Amino acid sequence: xxxxxxxxxxERLDPALAAEAIEAAYIAASAGxxxxxxxGHLAFDDAGGDCHVKIGHRRGDDVFVVKIAxxxxxxxxxxxxxxxxxxxSIVLSARTGEVRAxxxxxxxxxxxxxxxxxxxxxxxxxxxxxxRLLIVGTGVQADHQIHWHRALLPGLVDVxxxxxxxxxxxxxxDRNGAAVVDDLAAACASADVIVTVTSATEPLIDVAMITxxxxxxxxxxxxxxxxxxxxxxxDRADVVVADRRSQCLDHGECSVLSPATPIRELGAVLAGxxxxxxxxxxxxxxxxxxxxxxDVAIAGVVLAAGD
Amino acid sequence: xxxxxxxxxxERLDPALAAEAIEAAYIAASAGxxxxxxxGHLAFDDAGGDCHVKIGHRRGDDVFVVKIAxxxxxxxxxxxxxxxxxxxSIVLSARTGEVRAxxxxxxxxxxxxxxxxxxxxxxxxxxxxxxRLLIVGTGVQADHQIHWHRALLPGLVDVxxxxxxxxxxxxxxDRNGAAVVDDLAAACASADVIVTVTSATEPLIDVAMITxxxxxxxxxxxxxxxxxxxxxxxDRADVVVADRRSQCLDHGECSVLSPATPIRELGAVLAGxxxxxxxxxxxxxxxxxxxxxxDVAIAGVVLAAGD
Numbered sequence: 256x257x258x259x260x261x262x263x264x265x266e267r268l269d270p271a272l273a274a275e276a277i278e279a280a281y282i283a284a285s286a287g288x289x290x291x292x293x294x295g296h297l298a299f300d301d302a303g304g305d306c307h308v309k310i311g312h313r314r315g316d317d318v319f320v321v322k323i324a325x326x327x328x329x330x331x332x333x334x335x336x337x338x339x340x341x342x343x344s345i346v347l348s349a350r351t352g353e354v355r356a357x358x359x360x361x362x363x364x365x366x367x368x369x370x371x372x373x374x375x376x377x378x379x380x381x382x383x384x385x386x387r388l389l390i391v392g393t394g395v396q397a398d399h400q401i402h403w404h405r406a407l408l409p410g411l412v413d414v415x416x417x418x419x420x421x422x423x424x425x426x427x428x429d430r431n432g433a434a435v436v437d438d439l440a441a442a443c444a445s446a447d448v449i450v451t452v453t454s455a456t457e458p459l460i461d462v463a464m465i466t467x468x469x470x471x472x473x474x475x476x477x478x479x480x481x482x483x484x485x486x487x488x489x490d491r492a493d494v495v496v497a498d499r500r501s502q503c504l505d506h507g508e509c510s511v512l513s514p515a516t517p518i519r520e521l522g523a524v525l526a527g528x529x530x531x532x533x534x535x536x537x538x539x540x541x542x543x544x545x546x547x548x549x550d551v552a553i554a555g556v557v558l559a560a561g562d
Numbered sequence: 563x564x565x566x567x568x569x570x571x572x573e574r575l576d577p578a579l580a581a582e583a584i585e586a587a588y589i590a591a592s593a594g595x596x597x598x599x600x601x602g603h604l605a606f607d608d609a610g611g612d613c614h615v616k617i618g619h620r621r622g623d624d625v626f627v628v629k630i631a632x633x634x635x636x637x638x639x640x641x642x643x644x645x646x647x648x649x650x651s652i653v654l655s656a657r658t659g660e661v662r663a664x665x666x667x668x669x670x671x672x673x674x675x676x677x678x679x680x681x682x683x684x685x686x687x688x689x690x691x692x693x694r695l696l697i698v699g700t701g702v703q704a705d706h707q708i709h710w711h712r713a714l715l716p717g718l719v720d721v722x723x724x725x726x727x728x729x730x731x732x733x734x735x736d737r738n739g740a741a742v743v744d745d746l747a748a749a750c751a752s753a754d755v756i757v758t759v760t761s762a763t764e765p766l767i768d769v770a771m772i773t774x775x776x777x778x779x780x781x782x783x784x785x786x787x788x789x790x791x792x793x794x795x796x797d798r799a800d801v802v803v804a805d806r807r808s809q810c811l812d813h814g815e816c817s818v819l820s821p822a823t824p825i826r827e828l829g830a831v832l833a834g835x836x837x838x839x840x841x842x843x844x845x846x847x848x849x850x851x852x853x854x855x856x857d858v859a860i861a862g863v864v865l866a867a868g869d
Contacts (some may be wrong), residue, residue, distance in 0.1 A: 256650075256666055258565050295617045297626060299656050301819040306659065310602045310615055319622045321615055321630050323652060325659025334658050343563075345630060345652065349606050351641050352613065353631025357664050359563055375638055483792040492797060 257561065258357045262387060264364065265559035274551055275409060276370045278525060280313065280552035284499065288314045289548040303329045306342075311547035312349055318558060321345040322550040337361070344554045356558050364557070368549040371401035372498065373472045374407040375543035376521055377448050378534050381470040385447035386413050391439070391459060391483070392452035393418035395429050396474060400450045401431045408448070417442050419453075440464045451475050452481040458485040465491075465538055472541045479506045483484060484540065486511040493537035494530075496521050499546045501549025506541040518542075564868065565664045570704050571671065580860055581714060584678045585832060587620065587859035588805065592829025595621045596855040605760050610636045613649075618854035619656055625865060628652040629857040631672060645669070651861045663865050669694035671864070675856040677706035679805065680779045681714040685709050686831055687803060687839050688777040692754035693720050698746070698766060698790070699759035700725035700734050703781060708738045713727045715755070722750050726760075747771045760788040765792040772798070772845055779848045786813045791847065793818040796808035800844035801837075808854045815849040825849075 259267070266551055283289050295308035304327030312319035324342040328417045340362040346355045356366065388404055389413040390397050398417060404411055413431035418424035421437060428435040436442040443449055443464035453459065453475045460483060471492075489495060489512055496519045497503035504514055504529070512518070521541065523529035532539050577687070590596050590636050604617035611634030619626035631649040638646055647669040654661045665671065672694045695711055695718040704723060711718050721740035725731035735742040743749040744833060746813065750771035752757055760766060767778070767790060778799075782790045790849070794804060796819060804810035805827045810822055830836035839846050 257616060258664070290604050292602045292604060293600050295602055295615065295628075297597050297599060297617055297619050299626075301622075302657050304656075304659050305629075306617070306626065308602065308615060308617055310613070312604050312606065315608075319606075319613065321602075321613075321627050321628070322656065323661070326655060327657075327659040329660055337658050341654075341661065343652065343664075345650065345664075347613065347632060350609050350634075351612075351637055351868070352611050352634040353644060354630070354648065354650050354666060357650075357652075358662060439816065472797065494857050541865055545656075548760050548766065 256354065258359060259557070260359050261361050262365050264358055264360050264557050267368065267557045269556065269560060272405060273367065273556045274371050274375065276434065276552040276556050277368060277549050280548040281375070281498065281522035282408065282526045283313050283522070284546055284548040285520045285526065289545045289551070294343065302327055304474060309547040309550060313548065313551055316551070316555065317349055318346050318355055319349045320551045320554045321347070322547065324362060344550060346558050347552050349400045358554055358557055363548070363552050366395060366399050368380045368553045369396060369474060369545055370403040372543055372549055373400055373450055373474050374403040375495065376543060377404060377470060377472045378407050379521065379524055379541040380494065380541055381408065381448045382468055382535050384410070385470070386410055387445060387447045389442050389446035389449045390416045391415065391449060393420060393423035394452060396452035397427045398431060399469045401433060402454055404448070404450065411448060415442055415495050416463065453483055454481060455483050456480050459486045459523060460488060462488040462491045467536045468538045473508045474543050475504065476508050477544050479510070482508060482511070484508050489540065491538060492540045494519065494532060494539040495561045496524055496531070496541045498543045502544045502546065503542045504516070507544040563663065565666060566864070567666050567816045568668050568670050570724045571665055571864050574864045575674065575864065576867060577713060580674065580863045581678050581682065583863050584675060584856050585682050586857040588682070588829035589738040589833045590620050590829070591806065591853055591855040592827045592833065593753045596858070598854045609634055610635045615692050616854040616857060618858045620855065620858055623858070624656055624864065625653050625857045625862060626656045626660055627861045628654070629854065631669060643651065651857060653861050653865050665861055665864055671860050672857070673702060673706050675860040676703060676781060676852055677710040678755055679850055679856055680707055681710035682783050683828055683850060684711060684777060684779045685714050686828065687801065687846040687848055688715065688755045689775055690840050691717070692777070693717055694754045694866060695721045696749050696753035696756045697721065697723045697759065698756060699729035699782065700727060701759060703759035705738060707759055708740060711755070711757065718755060722749055754776065760790055761788060762789050762790050763791045767795060768792045769795040769798045774843045779850065780815045781850050784813065784851050786817070789815060789818070796847065798845060799847045801826065801839060801846040803831055803846070803848045805850045809851045809853065810849045810859050814851040818848060
């Protein structure tokens with residue numbers, strides 16, 4: 256059994272291999288090749304925190320993963336310096352059951368796999384001539400999304416950031432050589448690709464803000480009660496793609512939609528078994544809630560780097 | 563984050579504290595003080611193995627535990643030297659969500675907590691003048707059960723072992739200074755306490771083998787289809803106690819009983835809120851399937867030893 260800390264994990268994480276592995280993971284998940292059992296959840300009422308445990312195995316893989324993710328928002332005030340999000344991924348052999356590795360990533364792998372997944376979704380659904388990226392949100396994901404969208408969609412040469420806090424938006428823009436914008440509606444209207452990474456519970460983006468041809472990757476809504484896009488916008492979209500249909504209908508942007516709404520699955524679009532964007536005038540939306548297959552894939556890349 | 567291997571864990575495991583903690587865990591679990599979410603399960607068809615993930619937190623505790631347990635029976639022939647059962651317990655802070663420790667116990671803590679739990683059940687339900695212990699089964703639990711029954715019930719001075727394989731029964735008896743017996747019915751008839759630790763799927767012990775006053779702790783049935791006691795014996799018992807009622811009705815010895823059968827819970831008997839044995843003539847049965855509260859308790863003892 257090896258134990259790797261976040262720096263050692265970062266050293267081993269080959270970006271190109273991670274992107275390949277996560278794309279393959281979406282395809283495998285949509286094809287029913289990944290076991291993704293019920294997610295375990297504990298709530299800690301005293302501390303106001305919680306813990307999610309996700310486990311997954313892709314058929315044929317040598318390893319499987321148990322991912323432990325904690326969220327304790329109170330840390331920010333009660334324990335300054337202790338991250339709000341924390342956790343580790345445990346990698347075990349699917350041949351013998353032995354523990355192969357403890358990846359003490361403190362959620363950094365989740366941050367990276369989330370951004371890679373979003374960039375893959377944007378690459379799959381945005382117009383091929385897209386140049387203008389708008390990031391809505393100023394948390395840690397804003398930086399990751401800019402990095403990975405630039406890496407996987409090099410045509411996105413014009414990057415803007417909007418946030419409820421102009422100060423924080425300016426900080427993200429500064430760190431990433433991007434522009435800061437203060438008019439969300441105007442920024443949406445002129446963007447080719449919009450990535451939403453907020454924790455909003457009231458939708459921020461409405462149908463009137465969006466022009467034809469725009470693609471939106473919605474990342475923030477990952478639990479019941481969180482919404483970044485209005486129901487009218489979801490209804491207006493020509494194509495809605497989910498990372499996992501059942502999960503997005505349960506607690507993603509798609510949760511406002513009728514289960515009968517045609518929602519395509521990202522892995523199936525990547526595999527070519529379901530269509531993606533049909534023409535440059537369509538409005539497309541990718542609703543991403545995060546799936547354990549991504550965690551399995553990125554852990555596998557880290558582990559394989561040591562072989 | 564600290565990482566402890568099985569030897570370091572063994573050094574830190576104070577037997578008396580572990581027994582106290584596990585008794586308290588049963589009481590807390592029966593009182594509804596322990597969060598025990600759905601157990602995650604993965605099956606690996608290629609290798610014929612599986613993995614269970616149990617998570618738990620006792621209200622007020624500083625830590626919680628994610629226990630990963632694997633079983634790959636094929637290891638015995640395919641990978642000699644690699645244990646069939648393996649795994650680790652991850653201990654996290656219930657205050658901040660940080661990973662406090664990885665206990666790479668390779669299932670040794672499960673072996674110990676199982677035997678301690680059984681000895682606590684026997685101590686709670688056996689006649690106070692019990693002297694004769696019969697162990698039915700010759701796996702790794704046979705040794706642990708002898709050790710812990712002697713530790714917690716020092717009156718059990720006369721220990722016998724029965725197994726399907728006379729050779730293996732003799733080996734267990736030799737290792738533990740016990741007697742080996744070949745007539746199961748006669749051995750049961752003369753025992754005060756019987757502990758069953760087999761993987762039997764057909765019951766081994768019937769009502770005719772048991773005399774009044776006997777206590778049986780049944781440990782082997784921990785999954786659907788496993789049974790060590792006949793339905794007639796369960797019906798005949800004056801007192802049936804489960805470590806967790808819902809779990810034992812689902813996949814323990816109690817699974818043959820109607821859900822309306824009065825089954826007491828070990829933690830409630832320990833707390834005195836439900837009665838145990840009423841008189842020396844009763845036949846009592848404890849059906850133990852193993853609960854995550856035990857895992858939380860024993861991991862807590864190991865971790866506290868380093869503070």
